[in-house]
Amino acid sequence: MDRRPIGVMDSGLGGLSVLRVLRRELPDESLLFVGDQGHFPYGTKTQAEVRRLALAIGRFLVRHDAKLMVVACNTATGAALPALQAALPIPVIGVIRPGANAALATNPRTIGVIGTDSTIKNGAYERTLHELQPAVQVVSQPAQPLVSIVEHGQTGTSAAQQAVDKVLQCFVTQPVETLILGCTHFPFLSREIQRRLGPSVRLIDPAYETVQTVKQVLTDKHLLAAGGQQRTALYTTGRIADLQAGADKWLAGDYEQCSSVKLDGE
Structure with missing residues (x-):
């Protein structure tokens, strides 16, 4: 049993669509979400810039003891998934x-x-x-x-x-x-x-198929938090109020923490 959180990242609020499926399908797992609203949108950035931002978020999640990273962003998955998998000491799953x-x-x-x-x-x-x-x-x-x-x-x-x-x-x-x-x-x-x-x-x-992949990886690596108490912590590189508004709307306000974060190099 491993009660470390699952880390989830997105360029903004869209990753909450993956977070809500994670909460439903893996109710014992704690979650750590980073919405990079301060650098939104990713879709108009270069591949190199998206990789840099994704790696900075990955390092933040590792420092906060995440046991697995979900890249809940198609743009970041396309630009940075192999780099994240090579650089981080935890499993990394894209969408x-x-x-x-x-x-x-x-x-x-x-x-x-x-x-x-x-x-x-x-x-x-x-x-x-x-x-x-x-x-x-x-x-x-x-x-x-x-x-x-x-x-x-x-x-x-x-x-x-x-x-x-x-x-x-x-x-x-x-x-x-x-x-x-x-x-x-x-x-x-x-x-x-x-x-x-x-x-x-x-x-x-x-989102649903991604979460099934997460479940399989956690099972195979004996990382499931069976019997744990789920906690959800939210971070943003932008305005806390914007993340709170999204979480109140799409997570029904069910989270323990909503804080700001600065990424490496800022």
Whole structure:
């Protein structure tokens, strides 16, 4: 039994979508979340800059005794996962391969991917999907404006629906059977996205499959905190009030600590 926390990082509030699945699926585990809102957004940064920020957060999590790191950010997974796995002394899990596996589970012929500018430009989902299933057709679409909709608490508004309708216009002329929500912010817009694409399109939130991978790694390495009391500590490099607002909305205010943090080199 290992009661050290699971560390989770994101460029902002989107990683809370992974955190809430972790809390549901692994109720005995304590969680340590870092939202890098002070450097938001990652999707318009260079790969090298995203790697630098992700490594700084990884080192922070290790110093705070995390037993495993979840990169709950598609952009950071695409840019920094191998570097994090090489540099840190703990297991590091990203969200791209679990999301790709989930999308292919029902053998669709066409899969759409929406993500930040960086994630789409990097092509990590398309590469992974074709590695797993060479014949699948992939339609990728950058959806950077939707990230700000979530960060600014505009989900459920007419402005959110208008933004979704505009960004997803390409899927009207290039219809898909399955759509990967390739940014952890996007599950908070799933209602608007489903409304735009229609009920026949299957939406894939990589969070659930990522958490199943976490559960398997913890089991294999005998790191589960069976019988523990879950605690959730939240950190931000930006404004505490912004993180608190997101956590109150999406975690129902169920956390013990919400603090600010400065990363290495700042």
